[in-house]
Amino acid sequence: MQKHASSRRAFLAATAAGAAHVWIPRPVKGYSTAEVLAMTPLDSARGGPVTPMGTGISKWDLDTPALCVDLDKFEANLANMQAALKRNRLDSRPHAKTHKCAPIAKLQMAAGAIGICTAKLSEAEAMIANGVDQVCMTTANLSPNKIRKAMALRKKSPHFIQAVDWEQNAHDLSAAAKAAGVVADVVIDVAVGTRSGIPAGEGAIALAKLIDRLPGLKLRGMLSYDGGAQHINTFATRKQRTLKNIEDNVATFEALKKAGLNTGIFSGGGTGTYNLQHLVPGFTDVQVGSYIFMDMQYLAIGSEDGNPVYNDFAPSLTVLATVVNNRFPGRLTTDAGAKALTLNTPRAGVIGEPGMDYNAGSDEFGSITFKESAKTYRMGDRLELIVPHCDPVVNLYDYIYGIRKDRVEVVWPVTARGHSQ
C-alpha cells in the first residue's frame, strides 16, 4: 500500500512537472497585489484591472505566494466544457464555489452557461451584489435569518433559485417569501449518497408536492449532486458508480413528471462526471466547477480514453512560490505552506520538476525533498505549483492574477473569499 501510494505520487509529480517549462529569472522585484493594482488600469468589462497583453508585469516578478490562472488554458477549458456539454445536449450551470469570483462567473455566463450555482447564502449575496444574475443556491437555508435574507435576495434578483430538502423548511421559506412579497423559485435537493438532500423516493415526491401547493413557492425541478463520484479513479469505475447511484433519483424525477409537477430542472454532476451526465435520463444541466482551474486531485482520476491522467482540461491554476532555503542537500524550502495551499494530500505538483515531493504540511513553509532536480535552485528563485485541490486554495486569496504568456493581463478579486456562511 505504501509502495503503491509512493509510486502513484511519483507518477502524479511527473504529470504536474510536464505541464510547462520552467523559466526562473532573477532578480525579481516582487510586486505585491497593491502595487500591481496601482500600476494597471481598471477594465470594467472584465471586472478587474487589466494591462494590454505583452506589456504587463512578468508573473515571475510577483511577490509570492501568488495565485495565478493561465488565461489561455482557462479560456480553452471554458470553451471545451461548453462544447462538450452542447454535444451531449446538456446545459452548464457552473458552480461558483470553485472560483468565488464574480468576473469569472460573468465569463462563464458569456460562454453560454444558463446560470451559476452557489453553495452558501453569503456566496450568493456576493455574486448578485456584483452583477451575477441567474444564481441557484444548491443548499437549503435553515436559520430564520438566512431564510429571510434568501427571500430578500429573491426580491432583488428574480432569477434566484433556492434548494429545499425538508418539509418544515418549505413551510418556513413559503412564509418568508410571502412576507417579502415574492413567490420563490425552488428546487428540491434529492440526495445521492448520505451527505446532503432528502432521500430519493416517497419523501422527496411528497416534498415536491408540498412545494407545489405552498403559496409562496414555485417548484422548478430537482437537484441531484453526487459529490462522492467526482474523484473516483478510472473512468469506467466512475461511470458505473455514477449511473448506479442516481437510479433512485431518476425514478423520483420520473414520478414528479408523471404527477404533473414542474421538472424543468434536473441538475447535478461536476467536472469528474460532466461526460456521463447525459446518460442520466431527463438530466438538464451540469454544475461543473473545477474544470476551469483543475488541480492534482482531478489530474489523478483518469480520462475516458484510458489515460491515467485526466487531461480533458488543462491545469490553469498555479501558486508561485519562492525558494527561501537551499542549504540542505536534497531539500528546498519555499514560502508556500498550508496557508498558501491548504491540503497536503494529494501533494502539490512542482512544474518542471518530476523528482520533487512537495510537503505543504507546515503553516508557512513548503518543504521539498528530491533526489534529482532539473536545475539548481538559488535563494530567491521561483517555483510554480499545481495546487492539491483548487476550491479551498482559491478561498485563501483575495486576488487571482490572470496571466497570458507569462505576463499579468488582469487581476480578479475573489469576490466571495471566506464567505462560508
Next chain:
Amino acid sequence: MQKHASSRRAFLAATAAGAAHVWIPRPVKGYSTAEVLAMTPLDSARGGPVTPMGTGISKWDLDTPALCVDLDKFEANLANMQAALKRNRLDSRPHAKTHKCAPIAKLQMAAGAIGICTAKLSEAEAMIANGVDQVCMTTANLSPNKIRKAMALRKKSPHFIQAVDWEQNAHDLSAAAKAAGVVADVVIDVAVGTRSGIPAGEGAIALAKLIDRLPGLKLRGMLSYDGGAQHINTFATRKQRTLKNIEDNVATFEALKKAGLNTGIFSGGGTGTYNLQHLVPGFTDVQVGSYIFMDMQYLAIGSEDGNPVYNDFAPSLTVLATVVNNRFPGRLTTDAGAKALTLNTPRAGVIGEPGMDYNAGSDEFGSITFKESAKTYRMGDRLELIVPHCDPVVNLYDYIYGIRKDRVEVVWPVTARGHSQ
C-alpha cells in the same frame, strides 16, 4: 496501525467532547458578523466592537460557521503562559502567525510579552500599521521589494527586528538600510533541522561576524526554532529531542558570545516546548503561539505529568457549525467543511460528543458518523468544534468572536488574514 489510529482518534474525540457541556437552543436567528458589528459599540481599547458582559448576543445565535474564542479560557492561557515562563526566567515573544490579530497581540504585550513575532513581511506590516510595536520577523526577506519594504518598516517602527540567514542577504539588507537611512536590528536565524535558517557552526558564526561589520546592520542575537519538535508525542520524547537537536545551536551561541558579539537574544521554542526551553543554556525568550487557542493537534502531544492529553492550556478556540442534514442513521452533515476547518487530520473534535467522528474532507460540508450520540440532533441545531490545527483555521476568517459565558463580548478583526506574502 489502522486499529491504533482509530483508537487514538476515539481517544481524542473523547477528550474534545469533555471540554464543555452542550446547550443548543432553537430557533436561532443566525446573526451575521455584519449584523453583530452593527449592534455593538466600538471599544477602542481592545481593538474591536464590544458588548457589556451578559448582554451580548448568544453565541448560539450566530450565523455559522463562526470562529469563536472563549475569553475566560483565553485569558487563563495568557496568564498561565506568562507565569510559567517567568518561573523559568524566560521572556515571551509570542508569534502572531497563530492569531494574525492586532488586538490579541496587544493583549499579549499587556500581559508582559517583550515583543511579537511575525512569519511574513505583510503580517509585520499589518501588525505595525495597527499599533503593535516590538515586532520581530522570524524569516528572512529575499526579494529586492521585500527588503526595501522591511527597511521602510524599520524606519517607521524603530523596534522592528529582522531575521537574516544568508550572507548575500545581509549585504542586500545593509545596503537597503543605508538607503532608508536606518541601522537595522537583525538576528541570525540558525537552523534546527532542515527547514529554515543557516546551519549551526562556522557558517552561522561567519554570518554573525559579517552582520557585526556591515554598516547598515546591528546584530541583536540569534533565533533557533525547532518547528518539528512542537508536536512530538509524549513529554519525555519531546524533551529528549528538543535538547539534543539544539546542542549545535547552543555551541554556536556560545561561540558568538566568546567572539564578543551581541547575544542579547536567543529565541525559539513554541507551545509544545515552552516548559523545556529554560533547559537550553543562554535561551532568552520563547515564540509561543498556539497556547492562547489550542487545537486537536496540540491536545494529543501529552503533558509533563504523563497525562496523554496536553492540558497545560485550555482549548479556547472553536468553530460553531449547524446541522444541515440528519436524515441518515448514524450520520449528520454540518455546514463546516474544508473551507471552515482546513485540515482533516487530526479530526476536528465535537464538544459533548465523544462518539462522533468529524470528517471535514468536503469543501462545504462536515460529515459526522457515530454509533452513539449524547443527544438527538434536529435540522438547524448547532455543534461546537475544536479545530484540527489553529493557525490555518484562523487564517480563513475575517473576524473572531470573543465569547464570555456563551455571549459575544468582543469582535476581533483577523488583521493579517491572508497575509502570506
